[in-house]
Amino acid sequence: xxxxxxxxxxxxxxxxxxxxxxxxxxxxxxxxxxxxxxxxxxxxxxxxxxxxxxxxxxxxxxxxxxxxxxxxxxxxxxxxxxxxxxxxxxxxxxxxxxxxxxxxxxxxxxxxxxxxxxxxxxxxxxxxxxxxxxxxxxxxxxxxxxxxxxxxxxxxxxxxxxxxxxxxxxxxxxxxxxxxxxxxxxxxxxxxxxxxxxxxxxxxxxxxxxxxxxxxxxxxxxxxxxxxxxxxxxxxxxxxxxxxxxxxxxxxxxxxxxxxxxxxxxxxxxxxxxxxxxxxxxxxxxxxxxxxxxxxxxxxxxxxxxxxxxxxxxxxxxxxxxxxxxxxxxxxxxxxxxxxxxxxxxxxxxxxxxxx
Amino acid sequence: xxxxxxxxxxxxxxxxxxxxxxxxxxxxxxxxxxxxxxxxxxxxxxxxxxxxxxxxxxxxxxxxxxxxxxxxxxxxxxxxxxxxxxxxxxxxxxxxxxxxxxxxxxxxxxxxxxxxxxxxxxxxxxxxxxxxxxxxxxxxxxxxxxxxxxxxxxxxxxxxxxxxxxxxxxxxxxxxxxxxxxxxxxxxxxxxxxxxxxxxxxxxxxxxxxxxxxxxxxxxxxxxxxxxxxxxxxxxxxxxxxxxxxxxxxxxxxxxxxxxxxxxxxxxxxxxxxxxxxxxxxxxxxxxxxxxxxxxxxxxxxxxxxxxxxxxxxxxxxxxxxxxxxxxxxxxxxxxxxxxxxxxxxxxxxxxxxxxxxxxxxxxxxxxxxxxxxxxxxxxxxxxxxxxxxxxxxxxxxxxxxxxxx
Numbered sequence: 044x045x046x047x048x049x050x051x052x053x054x055x056x057x058x059x060x061x062x063x064x065x066x067x068x069x070x071x072x073x074x075x076x077x078x079x080x081x082x083x084x085x086x087x088x089x090x091x092x093x094x095x096x097x098x099x100x101x102x103x104x105x106x107x108x109x110x111x112x113x114x115x116x117x118x119x120x121x122x123x124x125x126x127x128x129x130x131x132x133x134x135x136x137x138x139x140x141x142x143x144x145x146x147x148x149x150x151x152x153x154x155x156x157x158x159x160x161x162x163x164x165x166x167x168x169x170x171x172x173x174x175x176x177x178x179x180x181x182x183x184x185x186x187x188x189x190x191x192x193x194x195x196x197x198x199x200x201x202x203x204x205x206x207x208x209x210x211x212x213x214x215x216x217x218x219x220x221x222x223x224x225x226x227x228x229x230x231x232x233x234x235x236x237x238x239x240x241x242x243x244x245x246x247x248x249x250x251x252x253x254x255x256x257x258x259x260x261x262x263x264x265x266x267x268x269x270x271x272x273x274x275x276x277x278x279x280x281x282x283x284x285x286x287x288x289x290x291x292x293x294x295x296x297x298x299x300x301x302x303x304x305x306x307x308x309x310x311x312x313x314x315x316x317x318x319x320x321x322x323x324x325x326x327x328x329x330x331x332x333x334x335x336x337x338x339x340x341x342x343x344x345x346x347x348x349x350x351x352x353x354x355x356x357x358x359x360x361x362x363x364x365x366x367x368x369x370x371x372x373x374x375x376x377x378x379x380x381x382x383x384x385x386x387x388x389x390x391x392x393x394x395x396x397x398x399x
Numbered sequence: 400x401x402x403x404x405x406x407x408x409x410x411x412x413x414x415x416x417x418x419x420x421x422x423x424x425x426x427x428x429x430x431x432x433x434x435x436x437x438x439x440x441x442x443x444x445x446x447x448x449x450x451x452x453x454x455x456x457x458x459x460x461x462x463x464x465x466x467x468x469x470x471x472x473x474x475x476x477x478x479x480x481x482x483x484x485x486x487x488x489x490x491x492x493x494x495x496x497x498x499x500x501x502x503x504x505x506x507x508x509x510x511x512x513x514x515x516x517x518x519x520x521x522x523x524x525x526x527x528x529x530x531x532x533x534x535x536x537x538x539x540x541x542x543x544x545x546x547x548x549x550x551x552x553x554x555x556x557x558x559x560x561x562x563x564x565x566x567x568x569x570x571x572x573x574x575x576x577x578x579x580x581x582x583x584x585x586x587x588x589x590x591x592x593x594x595x596x597x598x599x600x601x602x603x604x605x606x607x608x609x610x611x612x613x614x615x616x617x618x619x620x621x622x623x624x625x626x627x628x629x630x631x632x633x634x635x636x637x638x639x640x641x642x643x644x645x646x647x648x649x650x651x652x653x654x655x656x657x658x659x660x661x662x663x664x665x666x667x668x669x670x671x672x673x674x675x676x677x678x679x680x681x682x683x684x685x686x687x688x689x690x691x692x693x694x695x696x697x698x699x700x701x702x703x704x705x706x707x708x709x710x711x712x713x714x715x716x717x718x719x720x721x722x723x724x725x726x727x728x729x730x731x732x733x734x735x736x737x738x739x740x741x742x743x744x745x746x747x748x749x750x751x752x753x754x755x756x757x758x759x760x761x762x763x764x765x766x767x768x769x770x771x772x773x774x775x776x777x778x779x780x781x782x783x784x785x786x787x788x789x790x791x792x793x794x795x796x797x798x799x800x801x802x803x804x805x
Contacts, residue, residue, distance in 0.1 A: 048727065086745075093749075096534075129537065130536075130537065131541075131559070136536075139595070139598075139599065140510075140513075140514055140517060140595060141517075143514070143594060143598050144517060144518070144596065147441060148441045148442060148594060148598050149441070149442060151598055151602045152602065153602045153603045153797060154597035156595075156598075156602060156603065157599075157661045157668060157790065158605070159599075159793060160506070160559070160561050160789075160790050161506075161538065161559035161560075161561075162559060162560040162561055162789070162790070162791040162793060163660070163790075165560075165791060166655070166660060166790065166793065167660065167791075167794050168653040168789025169657045169791075169792055170658070170660065173500075173657045174655060174657055175654050175655055175656070175669060175672055175782075175802050176654065176655065176656070176667065177653050177655075178557070178653065178654070178655040178791070178792070179559070179560055179571075179653060179793075180559055180560050180791075181556060181557065181558060181559075181569050182538035182557045182559040183539040183542060183555065183556045183557035184537060184539040186539070186555070186556055186557075190556040190571070194574065197574045197577075197578045197580075198574070199577070200578060218521065221521055221523070222520045222533050222534075222535050223533055224523070224525065225520070225530055225533045226533045226534060228534075231753050241505070247428065254485070265625065267568065270706060275554070275555070275556075277543060277546075277552075277555060278546075278547060278552055286775070312678060325473075353523055364705065372730060378733075387544070390539075
C-alpha cells in the first residue's frame with residue numbers, strides 16, 4: 044500500500060476572518076487599500092503572557108497559527124517544525140536596519156536583530172513546546188512553503204509515524220512595498236480588493252498571513268484531505284512550457300486534466316505576471332471551475348500556505364465559498380483540487396490535494 | 400534508497416579564492432584575519448575575515464561580463480558553486496538527462512547592498528543602477544541568479560536557519576537524492592560581510608575585537624567572515640565509472656535545543672542529540688569518529704555547550720576535534736558548507752586541522768581541541784562529524800565518511 048500524506052489539522056490567520064472555525068469566508072472583508080493586514084486573534088489564548096510581551100507582531104501571529112493548528116490536529120509534540128517565508132520577520136529587519144543607519148551604527152538595541160532571523164518563528168515554536176526535533180526554515184519566495192511540504196513528505200516516507208507542523212508566514216511592510224514597487228510588484232493606483240482581477244493594470248496588492256498544517260501518514264478523525272504531490276518550477280519561458288509542466292505533474296500523479304474538480308489559482312491581478320496562468324486556465328482548464336484567493340489575502344511569498352488551508356477546508360466541507368469568485372459552480376463531489384500559483388512572474392508552483 | 404556521494408567541492412573565503420588555496424592555508428595554519436578593507440562601517444577597527452577582492456574583481460574572476468545587480472553574496476556564491484560544478488565534471492551545457500538541483504543558504508542575502516542603498520531605494524525619484532538591488536534582500540535572489548547562470552532548472556530552494564543554514568541545505572539535497580527526486584544537487588551557502596550583522600553581533604556583545612579563540616578559556620566572541628562554499632551530491636547511479644569521489648554523506652541530523660532564542664543550553668542538549676543521531680544514522684559508534692570539525696564560534700556560550708556535548712557523547716578522550724573559525728571567521732550561512740569542504744579535504748588528505756589561538760582548556764571541560772595539524776601517519780581520517788549551530792536553537796550535524804574503494 045502506498046503511503047498517503049494526510050492534512051490532519053489546519054489554521055489560518057489572514058486579512059479575512061479565518062481563525063474562527065465556525066465560519067468559512069462567509070462575510071469576506073472588502074478593502075480599498077494596497078497593503079492589507081491580518082485580522083488577529085486574542086494572542087493570550089495561544090501564547091504565555093511573559094514571552095508574548097517580547098514577541099514581534101509576526102511572531103505572535105505565526106505562533107498563534109501554529110498553536111491553533113496543533114489544537115486542530117490534536118498534536119502535542121511535532122516530529123518536526125518547518126516554516127516557509129519570503130521576507131521573514133520583515134518589520135524587525137527594517138527596524139534594526141533603520142536604527143543602524145539613522146544612529147550611524149551606535150546605540151542599537153539587540154531585540155530587533157535577534158528577532159530578524161528567518162528561523163525566529165520556527166525556533167520560537169520549538170522553544171515554547173520544548174521540542175528538540177527537526178527544525179528548519181525555507182526562504183525561497185513562493186517556493187518556501189512548498190519546500191517545507193516536500194521536506195516533510197520525504198521524512199514521513201522515511202518514518203511513517205512522524206507528524207510535521209508546516210507553516211507559511213509573511214508580514215506586510217511599507218518599506219518593501221515602496222522599494223519593490225520600483226520593479227512593478229505593486230499597483231500604482233489604489234484598487235478595491237474585489238476588483239483586483241479586473242483592474243487591468245500592472246502589479247498586485249501586498250498581503251500577509253500565517254497558515255499552518257499538520258501532515259502525517261495516518262488518517263485521523265479530523266483529517267481534511269491528502270496532499271498527493273507538490274512541484275516547483277522556475278525559469279518558465281512561456282505558457283506552453285507551463286502547460287507542459289502542469290500536465291506532466293498531473294500525469295506523474297496518475298491523473299489527467301479531467302480529474303481536477305477545482306483549480307485554486309494564484310492570480311494576483313497583475314496583467315503582466317498573470318499572463319501565463321490565464322493562458323493555462325483558459326487552454327488547459329477550460330471546463331474546470333477556477334477559484335481565486337489573492338483578493339482576500341493580498342499577495343505574499345508564503346500565500347500557498349493560505350491556499351492549502353483553503354483547499355483543505357473545501358475538500359472536507361465540500362463547499363466552495365462564494366468569496367473565492369469561482370468561474371463556475373463546482374459539481375459535487377469535489378475530489379481533487381489543483382493549486383497553481385505564480386509569484387511576481389518568477390516562481391510557479393503546484394500542489395495536488397485529494398478528498399479522503 | 401540511494402547513497403549520497405560528494406563529487407565536487409568549491410569554496411571562497413578569507414583563506415582562499417579556491418579549494419587549493421583554502422587547503423594550503425589550512426595546512427600552513429594561516430588565518431584569514433585582517434582589517435576591514437572593502438566594507439564601510441564606523442566599526443572598521445574590528446577585525447574581519449574578508450575576501451580580499453572588490454565586487455568588480457569578483458565579477459571578473461567569475462567570468463561575468465555584466466554583473467550589474469548582482470550582490471556580493473551572489474558573486475561569492477556563483478564563484479564557489481562554479482568551482483564545485485567544474486570539480487564534479489558536470490557539463491551543464493549538454494542535456495545529460497540527469498535531474499539537477501541547486502539548494503543554497505543565506506542569512507542576509509543582499510543586505511550589504513540593501514543597507515548601502517536603502518535610502519536611495521526608498522526615494523522613487525532617484526534613478527540609477529542601484530535600483531537593480533530593489534529585491535535582492537530576498538534570500539532567493541542569489542539562489543535564482545546563480546542557478547540561472549549555471550543552468551540548473553530541475554529544482555531550487557533556499558534555506559535560512561541562521562548559522563546552521565548551509566548544513567541544512569545539504570540535508571535537504573541528500574534527502575532529495577535518497578528519495579529519487581534528483582540525481583545530483585549542488586548544496587551550500589553564501590554570506591557577505593555587512594554592517595547589519597557586524598552591528599547585530601556587536602550589540603549582543605559576542606563580537607570579539609581580538610582574534611577569536613575557540614574552546615579557549617579566554618574566548619570572548621566571534622569574528623565575522625564572509626564567503627561561500629558548495630558541494631555536489633550525487634546518487635549511486637551517477638558515481639559509477641570510477642569517478643573521483645570526495646566522500647560519502649553517511650549521516651545527518653537536525654535537532655533543536657529549545658532552550659533560548661539566541662543562547663545554547665549549558666549542557667548542549669541539542670548539540671548532543673544532533674551528533675548522536677547523525678552517528679546512529681550512519682550505523683557507527685562514537686568511537687569510530689576520526690575527527691570533529693566543531694562549530695566552535697568562540698562565544699562563551701557556544702563553546703561551552705558544544706564542548707559539554709562532545710564530552711557527554713565521547714567521554715574525556717574524544718576524537719581529535721577543532722574549530723576552524725579562527726582560520727575563516729564565522730561566515731554565518733556559509734559556515735556549514737565551508738566546513739563540509741574542510742571535512743572532505745580532511746578525509747581526502749588524512750589531515751586534522753589545528754585549532755588556532757588555543758592556549759588554555761576551559762575550566763568547565765576536561766577536553767581540549769587539537770592545536771596543531773595532524774596529517775598522514777599516524778592518522779587516517781575515516782569519518783568526520785561536522786557541526787553547525789545557530790540562533791533559534793538550531794543544531795545540525797553532518798557525517799562524512801571515506802569511501803572504502805577510494
